[in-house]
Amino acid sequence: TQLLEQSPQFLSIQEGENLTVYCNSSSVFSSLQWYRQEPGEGPVLLVTVVTGGEVKKLKRLTFQFGDARKDSSLHITAAQPGDTGLYLCAGAARASGTYKYIFGTGTRLKVLA
Amino acid sequence: KAGVTQTPRYLIKTRGQQVTLSCSPISGHRSVSWYQQTPGQGLQFLFEYFSETQRNKGNFPGRFSGRQFSNSRSEMNVSTLELGDSALYLCASSWGDPTYEQYFGPGTRLTVT
Numbered sequence: 001t002q003l004l005e006q007s008p009q010f011l012s013i014q015e016g017e018n019l020t021v022y023c024n025s026s027s028v029f030s031s032l033q034w035y036r037q038e039p040g041e042g043p044v045l046l047v048t049v050v051t052g053g054e055v056k057k058l059k060r061l062t063f064q065f066g067d068a069r070k071d072s073s074l075h076i077t078a079a080q081p082g083d084t085g086l087y088l089c090a091g092a093a094r095a096s097g098t099y100k101y102i103f104g105t106g107t108r109l110k111v112l113a
Numbered sequence: 114k115a116g117v118t119q120t121p122r123y124l125i126k127t128r129g130q131q132v133t134l135s136c137s138p139i140s141g142h143r144s145v146s147w148y149q150q151t152p153g154q155g156l157q158f159l160f161e162y163f164s165e166t167q168r169n170k171g172n173f174p175g176r177f178s179g180r181q182f183s184n185s186r187s188e189m190n191v192s193t194l195e196l197g198d199s200a201l202y203l204c205a206s207s208w209g210d211p212t213y214e215q216y217f218g219p220g221t222r223l224t225v226t
Contacts, residue, residue: 031212042117042203042217043156050213088156092212098169101212103148103156 003027004091004104012110013079021074021107023089030094032072034063037086046074079111115140117206117218125224131192134221138185138206144168145187146211147179150201150220161211162187191223199225 007022023032031050035043047056049065049072056063060083062075072089089104118137126132138145147159158171162181181187185206191198201222207215 033212035217040219042205042219045214045216048213090156094212099212101146101158101169103158105155 004089004102006087006089006104006107008107009105010108010110012112015080015111015113016078017111019076019079019109021076021087021109023072023074023091023104025070025091027091027093028069029091030069030099031092032065032069033090033092034072034074035088035090037088038084043086043088079109081111081113084109084111117204117216119202119204119218119221121221122219123222123224125226126194127226128194128196130194131190132194132223134189134191134202134204134223136187136189136204136206136218138187138204139216142206142208142216143185144207144209144211144215145181145185146205146207146215147187147189148203148205149173150203151199156203159189163209194225196225199223 004025013019031048033048034046036046037043047063052067052069054065060077064073087107093100120135144163146161148156149159150156159173160167160179161169165181176192179189201220203217203220205215205217
C-alpha cells in the first residue's frame with residue numbers, strides 16, 4: 001500500500017518565522033502536487049513538480065522534489081497569518097496506462113499574528 | 114471563468130438511504146475526479162471520469178458509483194448509506210490530466226445518521 005507521510009502533523013508558529021513541511025514515501029511518484037485547504041473549502045493547487053531534484057518558488061513558498069522522486073518539501077519564509085491552513089501533498093504513480101493518486105496525511109499550520 | 118460548483122453543499126441522510134451529489138466542472142474541462150475527505154482517513158480518491166468514461170477508480174466498494182454527462186457535468190451516487198460514509202465529498206476538474214493540474218469545488222458535506 002502506498003503511503004505519503006507528512007510531518008509535522010500540526011505546526012503553530014509566530015508571524016515572521018520560517019517553516020518546512022515534509023512529505024515522504026517509499027514509493028516513486030511521476031508527479032507530486034502541493035495544495036492548501038482552508039475550512040469549508042476545497043484544496044487549492046499550489047504547485048506541481050515532476051522532475052527529481054526540481055525546485056519551484058512561489059513568492060515566499062519554495063517546493064522541492066527529491067532526487068529519487070519519493071519525497072518533497074515545502075518551505076515557507078516569513079510566514080504570515082494568511083498562510084494558515086491545511087497543507088496537503090499528493091503523488092501520482094503511473095503504470096500500464098493508468099495511475100494511482102494518493103494524498104498525504106496533511107499538515108495543519110497556524111500562523112499567529 | 115466560473116469555478117467548480119457542487120450541489121448540494123450540505124446533506125443529511127439516514128442509514129440505508131441513497132444519495133446523489135452533483136458537480137459542474139470549469140467550462141472546457143473534460144475530466145472530473147471525486148474524493149472523500151474524513152478526519153480519520155484524510156483525502157481519498159474515489160474515481161475519475163473523462164469524456165463520459167470512467168478512466169480510473171480508487172479502492173471503494175461498489176456502493177459508490179458515478180457518471181459523467183456529455184456536458185462534462187458529473188454525479189456521484191452512494192447507495193445503502195452507512196454511518197462511515199459521513200464525509201466531505203469533493204470533486205475536481207481538469208482539462209486533461211488531473212495529476213498535473215486540477216481545481217477543486219467547495220465540497221458537499223454529507224452526514225449520515
